[in-house]
Amino acid sequence: MAILVVGGAGYIGSHTVRELEKAGQQVWVFDNLSQGHAEAARGDRLIRGDLLDRAALDDALRGRDIDAVMHFAAFASVPESVADPAKYYRNNVVGTLNLLDAMLAAGVTRIVFSSTAAVYGVPDVVPISEESPTRPINPYGFTKLAIERALADYAHAYGLGYAVLRYFNACGASSDATIGEDHTPETHLIPIILQVALGQRESLSIFGTNYPTPDGTCIRDYIHVEDLADAHVRALAKIEPGRGLTYNVGTGVGASVRGVLDAALQITGRPIPAVEFPRRPGDPPALVASSDALQRDLGWSPRYPKIADVIASAWKWHSTHPNGYRSR
Ligand SMILES: NC(=O)c1ccc[n+]([C@@H]2O[C@H](COP(=O)([O-])OP(=O)(O)OC[C@H]3O[C@@H](n4cnc5c(N)ncnc54)[C@H](O)[C@@H]3O)[C@@H](O)[C@H]2O)c1
């Protein structure tokens, strides 16, 4: 198959490109490099373009016999979406509708879409199954839920086939540590903790210590980026025209902010000072996935179920690339 990976120069997209190539697929990357890195994408297969530019999308999809799209391109920071929702609705919703329309015009009928645990808001029950109510508590989550709805309607009306993957917290790096996480500015917990361990930041700010969790800090389900990539390859193979699949992707095990910090202290053997701060707007107390459906239907299981292994993988990348892709 020929697959257009939109946002394929970014963190999760670039790892999925590798997994697709391992599976023998022909891959093209479409990315505006606003967050992504040319070094993370296959140079000769990188098409520089923007989701908001319909002509660029038409060009990318036509003439390459594209069979399917994997769509990673979005803005993805919860606090930023609270501060600047317009930026999120424009890129994540308008941009994606542009892509769907370009796909229909080019006769491309299969898409895997990066959704998020943020569609659940504050869940009634943890672990969260796909049937849990979707009630986002931040604009980022609403942008992803809006596209989930559009995909269902496009499937019904136009015969689009899709898989929605609701990722929990992506982390880690490729097993050979040649590609990994490099966001500017970095907002994610694990890279920030490792930057403190490397002496690049003075301390970790712990956002909220009075949540209704055992140690008072937020709990998240940290899913390794290669496990996410594997889920994409499996989901793509199951897509059928006019039908939609929706799966959570997580380990089923939660780790608190303090728990992640303790594991990082052990793995790095370095001092990691931490300072307590008030809660960050838009953060639910606990998000942990039930991925039973993904395991049952697609035969998927996480290769990195333990937080210590995830942090060790991230540490291998960050300690060998202290300045991300600029370290080369
Ligand atoms: N990182 C996580 O923990 C996480 C969790 C759940 C869902 N997601 C979703 O997964 C996807 C990928 O996340 P990531 O962490 O790899 O992010 P990322 O920022 O590393 O990758 C996104 C890529 O999309 C590109 N992009 C953004 N807007 C674009 C546009 N208008 N036109 C063309 N390219 C554009 C960026 O340059 C970047 O390369 C996102 O959709 C995100 O919402 C991420």
Ligand SMILES: O=c1ccn([C@@H]2O[C@H](COP(=O)(O)OP(=O)(O)O[C@H]3O[C@H](CO)[C@@H](O)[C@H](O)[C@H]3O)[C@@H](O)[C@H]2O)c(=O)[nH]1
């Ligand atoms: O310096 C920091 C950074 C984060 N946190 C906390 O650590 C947890 C994880 O935060 P972060 O790594 O920023 O991820 P989330 O806000 O949980 O969001 C990620 O995970 C979501 C799915 O759960 C995705 O949708 C988002 O795109 C992705 O950024 C949260 O409780 C934060 O409050 C801190 O205490 N200090």
